[in-house]
Amino acid sequence: MNNYWYKNKIRRTLLDMHIDDWNDDFLSKFDPEVYFRALQTAEVNAPMIYIQSHVGLCYWPTKIGRMHKAFRGREQMMRHLFDLCHSADMDVIAYYSNIFNNWAYDEHPEWRMLDINGKGSRSTGRYGQCCPNNMAYRQFVSTQISEFCDYFEFEGVFFDMSFWPMVCYCKECKARWANEIGGEIPAVIDWRDIRWQQFSKKRYEWMGEFAQFSTNEVKKHKPDCSVEHQYALSLDSWLYGVNENLSIASDYIGTDRYGGLSEQSFACKAWYNLTQNQPFQYMTSRCYPNLVEHTTNKSMDQLRLTIMMTLMHNGATLIIDAIDPTGTFDERVYQKLGEIFGETKLYEKYFKRGEMSYDVGVYFKLDGKMDIENNEVPVDSTEAGNSSMPSYEALNGAAVSLRKHHIPFSVVNNWKLELIDKLSILVLPDVPDMEMREIEAVAEFVRKGGKLYMSGHSAPSLLQEIFDVQWNGLTEENITYLAPTEASEVVFDEFTKQYPLVMFEKAVKISGKPKGEILATLT
Numbered sequence: 001m002n003n004y005w006y007k008n009k010i011r012r013t014l015l016d017m018h019i020d021d022w023n024d025d026f027l028s029k030f031d032p033e034v035y036f037r038a039l040q041t042a043e044v045n046a047p048m049i050y051i052q053s054h055v056g057l058c059y060w061p062t063k064i065g066r067m068h069k070a071f072r073g074r075e076q077m078m079r080h081l082f083d084l085c086h087s088a089d090m091d092v093i094a095y096y097s098n099i100f101n102n103w104a105y106d107e108h109p110e111w112r113m114l115d116i117n118g119k120g121s122r123s124t125g126r127y128g129q130c131c132p133n134n135m136a137y138r139q140f141v142s143t144q145i146s147e148f149c150d151y152f153e154f155e156g157v158f159f160d161m162s163f164w165p166m167v168c169y170c171k172e173c174k175a176r177w178a179n180e181i182g183g184e185i186p187a188v189i190d191w192r193d194i195r196w197q198q199f200s201k202k203r204y205e206w207m208g209e210f211a212q213f214s215t216n217e218v219k220k221h222k223p224d225c226s227v228e229h230q231y232a233l234s235l236d237s238w239l240y241g242v243n244e245n246l247s248i249a250s251d252y253i254g255t256d257r258y259g260g261l262s263e264q265s266f267a268c269k270a271w272y273n274l275t276q277n278q279p280f281q282y283m284t285s286r287c288y289p290n291l292v293e294h295t296t297n298k299s300m301d302q303l304r305l306t307i308m309m310t311l312m313h314n315g316a317t318l319i320i321d322a323i324d325p326t327g328t329f330d331e332r333v334y335q336k337l338g339e340i341f342g343e344t345k346l347y348e349k350y351f352k353r354g355e356m357s358y359d360v361g362v363y364f365k366l367d368g369k370m371d372i373e374n375n376e377v378p379v380d381s382t383e384a385g386n387s388s389m390p391s392y393e394a395l396n397g398a399a400v401s402l403r404k405h406h407i408p409f410s411v412v413n414n415w416k417l418e419l420i421d422k423l424s425i426l427v428l429p430d431v432p433d434m435e436m437r438e439i440e441a442v443a444e445f446v447r448k449g450g451k452l453y454m455s456g457h458s459a460p461s462l463l464q465e466i467f468d469v470q471w472n473g474l475t476e477e478n479i480t481y482l483a484p485t486e487a488s489e490v491v492f493d494e495f496t497k498q499y500p501l502v503m504f505e506k507a508v509k510i511s512g513k514p515k516g517e518i519l520a521t522l523t
Helices: 032-041 077-087 102-107 135-151 171-180 194-221 261-272 300-312 331-350 390-404 417-422 436-447 460-467 486-492
Strands: 011-016 046-050 093-097 156-160 226-229 254-256 281-285 316-322 360-364 409-413 425-429 451-455 470-474 480-484 501-503 508-511 520-522
Touching (some): 011 331, 032 077, 046 077, 156 194, 171 194, 261 281, 261 300, 261 409, 281 300, 300 331, 360 390, 360 417, 390 409, 390 425, 409 417, 417 436, 425 436, 436 460, 451 460, 460 470, 480 486
Parallel strands (some): 011 046, 046 093, 093 156, 156 226, 254 281, 281 316, 360 425, 425 451
Antiparallel strands (some): 470 508, 480 501
């Protein structure tokens, strides 16, 4: 087995199979021979294949858990598909859903994640969520990993859903917090409260530990097997507890996003610098705009652009198909993919040559995805996980402007600060709570002649050092006006002191006699 398979096999697909078995027709028509021929038609060389799903039912004869009804009496069906793929020189990645598991949630109520009111996820949602801090659930995961590693031959494992879908207040989380920190888990979101900050850091730490546990369990049985964890939510709220922790637990980053080409461009640049090994993997659906639109397909041009954009960033594309509940699928999709992958094969000889080239970097603080002004919010409030992320919004604004003006840029991060040294221009987009090591890295970049743009909450101490002014917080008003000075006619164009630029957001207040030119003042 080649443990570097992912460096060479970049035409990838996944057939989404989150199908329950309360109806006897569900998955009854799934035929591994038919699906294998479709993969060949699509020119796929590394399919990801389900061995279990969010509903928790297994596609192998498990002794701990439950096998899907459709596989009873034909238990070898999925293993046969793996064998067929290997016979055609395809490398196979096994899909396993961690944390989201309806069977485990229903069979073992004591394993459930619980919100602050003691409610589990299925009281309002489709999928049951099990807590990674529950040691009995971990043992269950360990045993299932042992089973499927013994039953299947594969080259990689994808662990989906390695994140916190809620702020968990289950008995195990409370006990762990009490043991490691002491007292009760905070019930109010307050980014100026030291205990809430500690809790946020613990959630990142605990999720990273669980991801590494899952990875280690696979490698105990198959040392040469690659492991990846769902990394999509590295671009989303603090709620999910994903920073560099899952990348550390993954041989390479694998993730699915559905926000279109603009989001994909940003994600590819971010993950290029976040994966431990190249290529990173960008996963998205053949459905438009996402898998909910099961029968609405993207056009050939949309699919082609998606696949080519990832390739241009030195990444590997995985296109997600969605199975029909009965187990059939639209074979025309694989004909389309075959045509496009047939085109991309022509470019694969250039793959992996050199590195991405850029002069500008926008700074992504991986654990700065919160609104630090949005304080004293009860955890059970709807604002708990849906509050704005000013830094991430500013980061995307910078990315859009740079793309619009065709300026090559990268997305650098606080995990790999050495990336800053490669830049000529660094953008700090409203970065909250920068640590001293970050501030010093930026200061040194400026001392060596680097150009810096900074906004919002970004390192008030840098304002003092570079501009000799003091940061005095934000305006009370959330609609503000910038009146240009005479020095800024080119920048502000038609705006004047009488007709200033309006901003539908708060502005930074500074005081002192600044070094350099003032381009605008609040009015």
